[in-house]
Amino acid sequence: MLTPRRIYWPPINLVGPGSLKFFGEEVDKLGLKKALLVSDKVLSQNGIVKKVTDCLDQYGIAYSLFDDVKPNPTTTNVHQGFEQYQAEECDFIITVGGGSPQDTGSAIGILATNGGNIADYEGIGKSKNKSVPIVAISTTAGTAAEVTINYVITDEKRKLKMIMVDPNALPLIAVNDPELMLKKPKDLTAATGLDALTHAIEGYTANGAFELSDAIAYKSIELIGRYLVKAVENGMDLEARSGMGWGSYIAGLCYSNAGLGIVHSMAHQLGGEYDLPHGVANAMLLPYVMEFNMDACPEKFADIARALGADTTSLSIEEAAKRSVEVVREISAKVGIPPLCETAFRVEDVEKLAEQALNDACTGANKKAVTKEDLMAIYMKAYNDAKVATAVR
Structure with missing residues (x-):
């Protein structure tokens, strides 16, 4: 009890059945214009991503979909997403899925404000600048990557998972809606x-x-x-x-x-x-x-x-x-x-x-x-x- 603590969790947390419907309003309040929406093919095909884009459409918020995330995202995967983020002139990131899209989005967000190669940030607190705003929408009850300062990316050359522990990667808005976890x-x-x-x-x-x-x-x-x-x-x-x-x-x-x-x-x-x-x-x-x-x-x-x-x-x-x-x-x-x-x-x-x-x-x-x-x-x-x-x- 005598040790000072610095406690990290997202400033805005939307939790419980039906909480997804509130996230568009929160994004609109922040004045964000265009998202890189990071997800995977399964969630694109089964209608989960559409539930998210419907909320964005309601508030006229633009987005570019990057749904090529692998189950164990790699450095190449991350840099592909970052290239799309830049090409589409996005100003924030929305992640939709379990740990893989969440980790990929965190990595892209750090690259967007710090540059370099994602392998540069392996370890604890390696980035200098806070990530671009991230809205992390969880679709599984597992990794909880939507609320953490950690992300994991696979270095495919070394066959090694790189662990990044970085407060600068903490999402701005976390959404944990169990209705997205049904079926x-x-x-x-x-x-x-x-x-x-x-x-x-x-x-x-x-x-x-x-x-x-x-x-x-x-x-x-x-x-x-x-x-x-x-x-x-x-x-x-x-x-x-x-x-x-x-x-x-x-x-x-x-x-x-x-x-x-x-x-x-x-x-x-x-x-x-x-x-x-x-x-x-x-x-x-x-x-x-x-x-x-x-x-x-x-x-x-x-x-x-x-x-x-x-x-x-x-x-x-x-x-x-x-x-x-x-x-x-x-x-x-x-x-x-x-x-x-x-x-x-x-x-x-x-x-x-x-x-x-x-x-x-x-x-x-x-x-x-x-x-x-x-x-x-x-x-x-x-x-x-x-x-x-x-x-x-």
Whole structure:
């Protein structure tokens, strides 16, 4: 409580069912003229982008659509979007989607005011100038990139995810409308939901955790524990989608200010090397990292078990902490997360992956100090345990 804090989140936040309809009014008030609308082909084709452009049309706000964003956006992808931003003489950015369009938009926004190559901004606080205004509209309950100072871009030459932690990239307006999340596929809902749970758990146990981040992380874990399985089972359940929307949103506020940990450090390498979806990579590694970190703050892991609905009244703190791992595994199994051994992961890559994870920007926030050997052991445990379980089935 004696440590001063600089807390970051967007100045304007529109959250809850139907909140999308208010964003055009907010943009109009700001006097912005033309947006680069950053999204992907799926959202263009399924009508989500049209819901956004209808709001813009209502206020006569011009836009140019860039919907070529890849699932794991690359440096080339970002520079293509930036070229369109310049050519179309845009003065702000609207991102529509999950983490990929959000991260791409953040990168374009930084290039628009700072120039250079996006790889110049890898790391913490590398830009000098604030991004152009960004309106970040989320369509998944997962990354919470619409409210954070972080963005991730893949360097395709190095097969490496570059982590940028930069307050200058913070969106001006965040929109989290669960009506845009209805009908999402089960596997996407599961992966993004477990990404959100990872954010909340890592934020709650991070070195940078503090009073506010603890309070909102706990609530996020509670909401995700209550609603994730329901949202996966019934994609039209608006209550479940709303619960997950809030859970994801506040987890983002938490980790953007408290930090993350080695689940993300390790998952970034799986995404960069094998193009594995980020939420799936997090979900595969989360229980193994929880086991590794548990003895550094067992009370917090006991809290996590309770937040996830486990009855811990007759358990010691250590037993309750272990129960948190069991509950996370149960949730992952219910929503169908595949094991690491069923991905493109190669044992011969493990040393390189561990070395890159050790140097990842998220590693420093991990509650427990780690070595390359620790990270290699976690990768291998996740791989071998899953392999044994698969063989038994």
